[in-house]
Amino acid sequence: MPAMAAEPMPPPAGDAAAAGMVDVRTLAPDVQVELRYAGSDNFTGAPVPGYEGGRCWLLRPAAEAVARVQAALRAQGLGLRIYDCYRPVRAVRSFMAWADGPDDPALKARWYPRVDKAALVPGYIAATSGHSRGATLDATLVRCGADGCAPLDMGTPFDFFDPLAHTGAAAIAPAQRDHRQRLRAAMAAQGLRNYPQEWWHYTLHPEPDPGTAHDFPVR
Structure with missing residues (x-):
């Protein structure tokens, strides 16, 4: 989840268009988008402040990279399912407040059974996030056929806070490891770099706008 950098500038006013972001599905309509923080199926157990809709917003260069990844995967009968894209600063702050609260x-049993809540910061939850800059996304692979697309087994769920979720974790099955490496290779081919503690987390490098964090809501 974290992609820490220098302290960001104060969140500017505006919206996705003013920030230079585009809806990824305008470039790759067959990308699956399942924004977990817009609902209650996430580690907080509730919709997260700032998520008022389910669209995946990214800066155009990042969105174009994702579209290229999707095109390459499509030829292999695969695709992307995206769990998070641009994340408002207010959501990042709400994560920090959640981390300070009681278990x-x-x-805990579902999302971080082997890790103390106090240890989630800063490895998994941080006061600043690359998601707020619009060049980071969380995604998995799906295999697509006539009956639709189903996610591949990555060894852990998305947002499972545990060493097993580290991209290079040894204690997972060979097929799960292969799936993670296949995702990483497809993303890396288009300049999207993995955060090693989370197999799902990718950031475009170099970042187009590393000094800004936005706070307009996801709609």
């Missing part, structure tokens, strides 16, 4: 036993 919910059901959430």
